[in-house]
Structure formats: structure tokens, C-alpha cells
Amino acid sequence: MKKAVIINLSPRKVGTSMMLANHCREFLLSRDYLVKITHLYPNLKDLSPVHAAINEAESIIMIGPCYINTYPADTVYLLEELEKNQNNLHGQCLYAVIQGGMPYVHTHESGLKMLELFAGENGLRYKGGFVIGMGAMLNGQSLSKLLNGKRAEKMFGRFLENVAKQEKSPAALYHEAQLKMPGLVYRLMAKIMNRKIEKERREKQGDQKKSPYENPGLDSRHNGKDRTIDCKR
Structure with missing residues (x-):
């Protein structure tokens, strides 16, 4: 029986990335795989469970959101x-799956390229990825x-058929899946989304509830100092 590990690169344990991870898991289980889902963020202080799951697997599927043209910064830390292990x-x-708010794929593809370069430098066989636009709007709902x-x-x-067969998955698949609309419609959508975000921000002012996207302010990797993104990483 083939073994696969799915790594959730999102800070959220529920949401679109986890919806995709669960979908991937169910698909591979139906193809007689032994599948494990592991989460990056709860293991940042001790990555040994993630390392162990990767070591046991024949296929690695990394799934996460696109923040600023790529996966969250702690993906680079992983x-x-x-590389050290x-x-x-x-x-x-x-394999790589990345989902983001923009409907077109080119703003997210650099995340796939990062993992492809990593694989090439570290003896892994990069087999392709999949980009899903407007993932943030789903908020955990199905692709339908x-x-x-x-x-x-x-x-x-x-794409998942290719994963199950351990075959190369072409970029043409996610390009074909892309929502195709005139540029004017994209700009109108951007305005509507920005207004919605601004309205929600104003409504939540004074709300002390922590965002699920916020990383802990402190952790052992930074010796008790506030965490910042190192652009050199």
C-alpha cells in the first residue's frame, strides 16, 4: 500500500486549505493509499512529527494559501x-496545491515554483501542482x-488522478480551471472585495478576537522576541 502525507501549510485548521486537504485525502484513500494529514503551524516549535510523516511517505502533497505571491513565510522555515535533515x-x-483570493493563476504560481526549486536541490521528484483562484471566498466550502x-x-x-498514479501533473490543468473573464470584470470584482474587506475591518475595530491568520507573537525560535519575516529566508 502506497503512503502519502498531506501537509497543511495554513495557520488555520479549518478553511479552504483544509477542505482541499480532506478532499485530497478522501480521493487517495479511494485509490488504496495510506494517507496522513499533518499541520505545519501547531508543530513550528518541534517539527519532528512533520519530519517523521515525510520520512514515512512516498508522496508529499503540500497545500496552503497564497499570501503575498507565495505560501506563508513559515513554509520557508519548514x-x-x-534541508538540514x-x-x-x-x-x-x-506535489503542491496553492489557493488564493485572486481569480487568475499567475499571481500564485511562484509558490509552486518555490517548491519545484526546493525539490530539485534536495533530491525530491517534483511532479507538478495546482492553483485555485478565489479560494479565500470559499472559506472552507467545496470547489462547487x-x-x-x-x-x-x-x-x-x-490533478488528483496524477497524484494517485505518481505521474507528472501539467500546468495546463489549472490554467484550464481558471475563471476567464474580461479585465473590466476583474477590476469591478476587486473594488467590491476591497469595499467588503474595509467594511468588515471597520465593524471589527475594537474586537479583541484574534485572527486565525495571526501567528503567535512569541515562540522559541525567536528567543522571546516579536516575530518578523526575514526577507532573506
């Missing part, structure tokens, strides 16, 4: 730590809720 990397297949839901589900299913 890759750095994996080469014994856990032994030619596994690596997208405006291009039927096409997105169909193309993502083909």
Missing part, C-alpha cells in the same frame, strides 16, 4: 529545516461554490 528526504514525489466550480472540480480531479 523547507530550511528539511536530509535523511528524511529520499526521492519522494512532491466557485463561479467556475464545475470546471475547477473536473481539473482538480484530474
Whole structure:
């Protein structure tokens, strides 16, 4: 029985990335895989559970949100730590899924490229990825809720078939799944989304509830200091 590990790179344990992770898991289980989902953020202080899951797997599927043109910054930390622990990397297949708010794919593809470069430098077999636009609007709902839901589900299913067969998955699949609209419609959507975000921000002013996207202010990796993003990483 083949083994796969799905790594949730999102700070959220529920949401669109986890919806995709669960969908991927159910698909691979139906193809007689032994599948484990592991979360990056709860293990940042001790990545040994993530390392162990990667070491046991034949296929690695990394799934996460696109923040500023790529995965969250702590994904880079994970890759750095994996590079230091080469014994856990032994030619596994690596697949990548990235989802973000923008409907077009080119703003998210750099995340896939980062993982492809990492694989090439560390003896992994990069087998392709999948980009899903407007993932933030789903907020954990199924792909069918997208405006291009039927096409997105169909193309993502083909991607998962490639994962199950450990075959190369072409970029043409997620390009075909992309929502195709005139530029004017994109600009109108951006204005509507920005107004909605600004309205929610004003409504939540004074609300002390912590955002699920916020990292802990302190952790052992930074010796008790406030965490910042190191642009050199």
C-alpha cells in the first residue's frame, strides 16, 4: 500500500486549505493509499512529527494559501529545516496545491515554483501542482461554490488522478480551471472585495478576537522576541 502525507501549510485548521486537504485525502484513500494529514503551524516549535510523516511517505502533497505571491513565510522555515535533515528526504514525489483570493493563476504560481526549486536541490521528484483562484471566498466550502466550480472540480480531479498514479501533473490543468473573464470584470470584482474587506475591518475595530491568520507573537525560535519575516529566508 502506497503512503502519502498531506501537509497543511495554513495557520488555520479549518478553511479552504483544509477542505482541499480532506478532499485530497478522501480521493487517495479511494485509490488504496495510506494517507496522513499533518499541520505545519501547531508543530513550528518541534517539527519532528512533520519530519517523521515525510520520512514515512512516498508522496508529499503540500497545500496552503497564497499570501503575498507565495505560501506563508513559515513554509520557508519548514523547507530550511528539511534541508538540514536530509535523511528524511529520499526521492519522494512532491506535489503542491496553492489557493488564493485572486481569480487568475499567475499571481500564485511562484509558490509552486518555490517548491519545484526546493525539490530539485534536495533530491525530491517534483511532479507538478495546482492553483485555485478565489479560494479565500470559499472559506472552507467545496470547489462547487466557485463561479467556475464545475470546471475547477473536473481539473482538480484530474490533478488528483496524477497524484494517485505518481505521474507528472501539467500546468495546463489549472490554467484550464481558471475563471476567464474580461479585465473590466476583474477590476469591478476587486473594488467590491476591497469595499467588503474595509467594511468588515471597520465593524471589527475594537474586537479583541484574534485572527486565525495571526501567528503567535512569541515562540522559541525567536528567543522571546516579536516575530518578523526575514526577507532573506
